[in-house]
Amino acid sequence: NAGVTQTPKFQVLKTGQSMTLQCAQDMNHEYMSWYRQDPGMGLRLIHYSVGAGITDQGEVPNGYNVSRSTTEDFPLRLLSAAPSQTSVYFCASSTGRVREQYFGPGTRLTVT
């Protein structure tokens, strides 16, 4: 049981490049979310999903796309990277039971 895994751990992009941050969980959780963490701002919700085929926007969705074709995977796509997207990205998953939240180790992204 690996929990929540994220790849890559570090990434450097140039402005305008696209890429996908991968997130997978092996706990059969229906809920998955993406957050970004910027200095002094805590974590902010980008997109979330309540099950395969269902996604919705969070607080800061602009510049990001998501899809959820399986229960296990929830990739985050940067369409055209901008320096403002330099951040640490966390994926999280949970069940319908309010208490349980599991975070991945994070991806540190730098856009130059």
Next chain:
Amino acid sequence: AQKITQTQPGMFVQEKEAVTLDCTYDTSDQSYGLFWYKQPSSGEMIFLIYQGSYDEQNATEGRYSLNFQKARKSANLVISASQLGDSAMYFCAMRLNQGGKLIFGQGTELSVKP
């Protein structure tokens, strides 16, 4: 609007003493959950403690306890007998019954002095 406020950007505490980290929240929902996470310098998010809005008792997990005052909408974290390894960022978060989303505060950086 749902919001979490942590008013202490940084805190210092002497080793072996207790410390309280403040958290206030704002929501009109009746059902919600409150979390505290620890983020050490290595960056991972570590779950510490959870309090449900309908829980009558304050949550405790080892040296961590949550002082839940529903009428005041506060959910302060109390760490007893601080240790050097407690030095980290601490985040308060609220989960509404809407797809597992969490709303985070800005965090408090705790430094434990020997």
